[in-house]
Amino acid sequence: MTMEQKPAFRVHLGDPIQLQFIPDDGRDRLTARVIGHSPGNSLIISAPRVNGKLTYLKEHQPFIVRMMQGNDVYGFESTVLKYYNSPFPHVHLRHPKDVERITVRGSRRVDTELLVLVKPSADPDRSLSASMLNTSATGALLQLKAPLGELEDELSISLELTIAGITRYLRIRAIIRNITLPGESDSASQLYKYGVQFCELNDEQTLLINAYVYEQVVHQMEEL
8 A cells, every 4th residue: 555645636527525524523424426526626526415414514614535536545635615506406625735645556455453263174173363464355464373274275264344333244265375484574473474365255245345445445544
């Protein structure tokens, strides 16, 4: 993952957008979509709704704005220029002056702190607790105190993912693709690390893992 400052600002109609109030006093973040763009002047978005009801935004209200496009997440500060009700509710935001971007390369790998339960397929009666240090849509990095297996060994991983406040339980199959033994890393860790590739994910598992990864990327934008 890399972070770049002052990238070329690109806008596509329909891009999802998130608005965080300044100051962040516990109010819900708002979501909308880009419906227009006047370069150098304003970014035009649909009027946000909360629980199906329109939320009126006052002129000059400041926001932290976040947008996601493919592997890129953009963040910038803006203010409301104008809220219009005609011909339909929409909002003009001040065009960003400074934009920061996180680019998540490859498989959108994000740092995580998840505790998971791992069972080697060759010994299903053996269960090991592991830390999932990072996660992507296609695999993860596991850290354990004890050896787990050899290259190409199959595993069963049980974990819970919380997405938008909702927790889901998953049990997924994986294959060990790389191994770092104790003392082999730069930090000379006394722990075992295993890079695993997820396999045979069903549609629900694929959607949940992707949604979790994207949510973590957006959370990391809060640090910008």
